[in-house]
Amino acid sequence: MSIDIINVFMKTPRSTAKQETRSALIQAALQLFNEEGFDSPSLDAICAKAGFTRGAFYVHFKDRDDLVAAAMGESLQGLLKRVIDENPEAEASLLRTVVHYINETLLPRAAREEKSGPRFHQFLEACHRSSKVRGIFKETIGEAIRRIDVSVKSGQKYGGIREDIESDDISAVLVLMALGALVAVDVGLDMKLEETRNAALQLFQPPR
Structure with a gap:
């Protein structure tokens, strides 16, 4: 164990140090x-x-599949936080949400230049491969729909979002658009960001 890691344990409460160990393993x-993809990195390589050590690994995870599930869950939650507006009650929240998720999912840096996390095809x-990861993915998508639904209802209340479509249907469409955008970027399609953003906004604004 390195001197830096020993110092962390000496200066940090046990519960905090334990969480930092888990986080370090997930980030690695x-x-x-x-x-390298999912198959290549061994547990020894991840721990290193x-x-x-492997001993520290087994304190936090039952096996490699357990680590993969935790890593995928954390990465998905990170994407969710970047994409969804943190102030869903604001009048213009849905518009900001649309812009956020289009920017995050379509910009090359979000899918191609992210050095600390997997690309979208690796999530799939x-x-x-794993029912546990699949469950986490479904839960995260469900949470995204629920959180966007709050923004949609707020937009409908203030007249900024069309009311002739149920809010949960609009939320589901937005999430499906985001997933489709991630796939498009991952396979290298040339996306027109500004046009796509404007079209998405127009789809959900009330007819004028």
């Missing part, structure tokens, strides 16, 4: 998954990247 796994690969 995400980086190696991004660089994080600066911990993990879902295919």
